[in-house]
Amino acid sequence: MTRSAGTTDPRYAATPYPVPAQAGPPQAAGPAQGDPVAADEARAALHRLRAEVAKAVVGQDAVVTGMVIALLCRGHVLLEGVPGVAKTLLVRTIAAALDLDSKRLQFTPDLMPGDVTGSLIFDPRTAAFTFREGPVFTNLLLADEINRTPPKTQAALLEVMEERQVSVEGSRRPLPDPFIVAATQNPVEYEGTYPLPEAQLDRFLLHLTMPLPNRDEELGVLRAHHAGFDPRELTAAGVRPVATPADLALARAAVSRTAVAESVLGYIVDLCRATRAAPALELGASPRGAIALLVTAKAWAWLAGRDHVTPDDVKAIARPTLRHRLRLRPEAELEGVTTRSVLDAVLGTVPTPR
Missing domain, CATH: 1.10.8.80 (Magnesium chelatase subunit I, C-Terminal domain)
Incomplete structure (x- = not known):
């Protein structure tokens, strides 16, 4: 999709909320507040995430903060934006910077529910059915263009998002922790899309808009690609884990207090x-x-x-x-x-x- 230099859709021109300021000096903690030093270290690690993601994704600090909040709250995120604003790259970079496993699932009109959750496969050697895990068995699932698949397949995510498990033939299979769905969505007025039902929308913790970059940010994107940046090679771009699942667990405990x-x-x-x-x-x-x-x-x-x-x-x-x-x-x-x-x-x- 191309746009002339002077046209910008106002929905994607600015972030919908500010970015919280960098944490100040550690605050006094009472006896019930746990280890304040460990909590401060976890907070600092999550703040470093912004700078790490900025190595690959330009000008999306507010959306990165929204993703971190979703991870802290065990919630799911709906990312909306026009094609080409680095929605997929953002999710992959956050997973790399947090040292989390991630998988990508492209939603298409012919995608079946079993392609999402996994299914029972008959093994002729053992004459038994075995469960083959679907892409939901990960820490960070990128559900790309979720509104391009029919409601039948969208509904396959309902149990996954709410219960964090998959039920097949009466057997419950829990998903890893942490687990969040980061679903990208094209605007519903585009051809070939299906509006998400209200029951599914309500299961997303946050709805974040990916804005179009301003001129300076877009110049930065072009300079990076001109210098050899390859979005498929995040390690070559210098993206390294700056926080761990242990940091995330400490942070979640601190948030709960x-x-x-x-x-x-x-x-x-x-x-x-x-x-x-x-x-x-x-x-x-x-x-x-x-x-x-x-x-x-x-x-x-x-x-x-x-x-x-x-x-x-x-x-x-x-x-x-x-x-x-x-x-x-x-x-x-x-x-x-x-x-x-x-x-x-x-x-x-x-x-x-x-």
Whole structure:
């Protein structure tokens, strides 16, 4: 896909949320807060991830942060953007920098559910069926162009994403930990796509938009390729593991201990309830959406070096956490209303606790 120099789709022109600041000095920890030194080291390792990913992917710091938050929260990510903005490269680079196993599955109209989860294969030598694992048995699954496959195959991911297991012939097979799905999606107005059902959209923790690079960033991409950069050879590009699954486990434990005041809990509930009452929406954020906003705000606050969540943390991560869980009324769409404008109105009208 090509675009003229002066045209930019506004949906892909800017990141939907800011990037949390680098963690400051270690904060005092009480007896119940675990090992603060280990938590600070884990936080520093995850911050180093940004610089490592930048060796291969230019200008996507906010989306990298969203991916880290998803890993901290054991959540899944829906990446949306026009072709050619490095969605696939981003996921592969994050997996390499975190020393995680990753697999890529290209979703096509003829893909079958067994191609996703795995299936029983008859072995004539033993006259028995054996289970052949599908690509979901990994740490980071790149579900490429997920909206190019029919709903029957999309539904194969529902149990995988919610239960983190595969059930075949009554047998449950757990997936590795960590496990997240990073699904890429082309805009639904493109030909040959199937809109994701609401039940599946609600299982994604975050919906992140991959923006088009600005001019300087695009020049940097061209310079790297002119100098010999090969996106298929990340090791040659200097990408090395800068964090480990052990760092991630420590970070998750620290995030779980992040304090949330009762007033902030009430603020999260009020935001979600306000979306259900918005006249432009026929579907607002569910209680699962409120839980998602709670856990992402805790991860956001922890990455920023705080041991408690503020209302600003909730506001910062609310859009990518909630927007894919909202459905506009048809008449509102005709009037040019977007889920982003509805969320902006909700965030601007719901009283912020002090």
